[in-house]
Amino acid sequence: MTSEIVICPHCGSANRVARERLGDGPQCGKCHKGLFTGHPLAVNAAAFAAHVHRGTLPVLVDFWAPWCGPCRSMAPAYEQAAAALEPFIRVVKVDTEAEQGLGSTYGIRSIPTLMLIQGGREIKRQAGAMDARRIIEWAHA
Template sequence: MTEMLHIVCPACQAKNRVPDNRLAANPSCGACKAPLFPAAPFELDEAKLNKHLKGDDIPLLVDFWAPWCGPCRMMAPMFAQAAGEMSPQLRFAKLDTEQHQTVGNRFQIRGIPLIILFDKGQEVARQAGAMDARGIVAWVRQNLKR
């Protein structure tokens, strides 16, 4: 039986309804036509993060980082590679904690890089420190019980 999933567009934040059996067909937003599963992790701010946490049926992995952080910059291509391997079962996003410090306080972020896995709007797991793509994929699979 086909299940309808709610997916927030990473470009315009419109909420889309997509049949689960169409996820692999690279669906696009009904409002702006942007891909719902872009090839690279998408940028979030606090308002966008809130919208994705409240309105998205697909689990979300967020990389909390800052431009001055060497390990964050080192991990960025690995995070993008993991996104390519796991999409569309998982959405990958990045949030600059330097620009959005209230988010860092809200999630009690004490060190970066930090990835937090969310499912159904709730934090499932978090991992501090740089990881390679294989480590990210394995960590997600270990922590996401679906």
């Protein structure tokens, strides 16, 4: 039985969850809240590092900014995609205005930019707004 390390979106604790049980609504062993929300998690640099480096689930990241029109127009689609991709992909969003260091570290030149990270390494990236179906297909491809 394989297991995943899932970072709690509420308290940041690492939780070991059997892969076969990810869809069963697992709860955090520390704070007892759900490990999955069905919504993208707005993360700061510390939470981003926890999900990317301590967690073992692939992480889909939307690098965005509040002033960006295409980012705002893609937000509902990203929300829909999160509901479809969890619990097998952690879906997060990084405000590049608030977390400029992350944007710089990952060489984000345009927004929105989606990035899929697994095992702490970038697997792929795509710049530009997409609809929910394309986001889901891109994340699974």
